[in-house]
Amino acid sequence: MKRFDAFAEQALYGPDGFYTRSRGAGTTEADFITSPETSNLFGACVASYLDRVWHELGEPNPFVVVEGGSGNGKLCRDIFLAAQDCAKSLRYVMVERSDKQRDVALRMVAATCFTDSQEIPVAALRDLPRGQFTGVVIANELLDNLPPRIVKRTGTGWSELHVEDGSETWRSAPEDAQNMATAISTNAPEGACLPLQLKAAVWTKRALQLLDKGRLLVV
Template sequence: MSAALYGPDGFYTSEGRAGRRGDFITSPEVGPLFGAVVAGFLDAEWRRLGEPDPFTVVDAGAGPGGLVRAIQLASPGCSEAMRLIAVDVSASQRERHPDGVESLEWLPDGPFDGVIIANELLDNLPFRLVVFDDGWREAFVGEGIDGRFVEELGERLDPCPSFLPPSATLGSRAPIQDSAAAWVDAARLRLRSGSVIVIDYVSPTTAGLAIRPWREWLRTYRQHERGDHYLAVPGSQDITAEVALDQLPEPDTVRTQAQWLQLHGIGDLVEEGKRYWAEHAGRPDIPALRMRSRVSEAEALLDPSGLGAFTVCEWRA
């Protein structure tokens, strides 16, 4: 998975794979409203921490930089103190990051005061796959006689991680998401004070994933549609897995994205947009059109069957 997504010819290291013209649209790419809400949260967090200077804000897995652009556009009160960093492993994506932003391949060293945000990052981190066959066995990747990749089951796990159910239906599958848990730990260790915010599609338990058809939680995407088996066409499709919450350090708060956005003022921003549009509809300019779009953007971001159902986990330091 690491090679297929992040290797020299991987999905995310190839030019133009992610984003509006790629294979999916993330919340920042719906429009600037998401970033405006995040900017409001950053202001509140900056004040909670005593207005530190510098106030470091990291967008991890930033892609082409849509979220940091929207934060810049929103001009939060903490802007003068803010050190804004966009992190992405892809050199081609880093080249697209806006001016005024530090562009890094990895998380910056700590400790620092601030916020680390990871939007749809953990689901793309490499994970181990286990299959139930007289016990849980890890599925390794081998090469078949025709040169194609195949699964090869290893010995029974001993000891078996406590988050895996002791028994399951033959052929049941589950992820072991060591990389996701390690990323959260690493992010938290970098903070002297502040918050780590993870936004992703999440399952409360690993056992809950194990009882579901595995293609529901282990997904591939290619050209706006569901892709092939995860071992097929490596580097040409996205590979994602729902994040098992019980494998991560326990968050301080867990909310849906809709709840989190409402808590941090999306409703007020939409009402502001409606008022501004009503005042400028006769002679609309770019700011007026942007304000009008807040209504449709909010509908997408709050959709309970879509982005609004994503989970927001917060760890505070």
């Protein structure tokens, strides 16, 4: 038996999970689509925002951009193609859990943005980097993909969703989940369900701690 967030984590990111085995995002023969795949304008808008932030921060060099859940690198590519003022200072870190997607992203960005360069100002990591920097952390359609815990109001408190042999089962929620659920919804009626998005909160805290000066952009 697994708590729902652990079950969903395995289903999405495990060895046989959706993001591990899927064809990724895109418009042709892909399993899903995100904003960068709909139009280059999305990346151009983000690039314009980065130019503005670069000026606001005093035109730092390097100007570091870390993108969580970078997937196939489409947003990174479009930003480099559209960025103007901050382009020469830009250092980009793509954070992607899928080994396959990281490889695809690096090759695509190098082939389209840095054809004449032996070294490119782009790195691809499995997790957020260590150490503080001046720049921007981007989370585009990432936080809503981090599995939540699920609790349900009962006559005596809160129960928490688990999965056992492919079927849902509810068990009394531990004290931390009880307290969080009550704080979120003190008057929830019996039977009401709530997501406890702790993974998103942890990721956001880690992202903010990376910034010596800068912005966190969540889309």
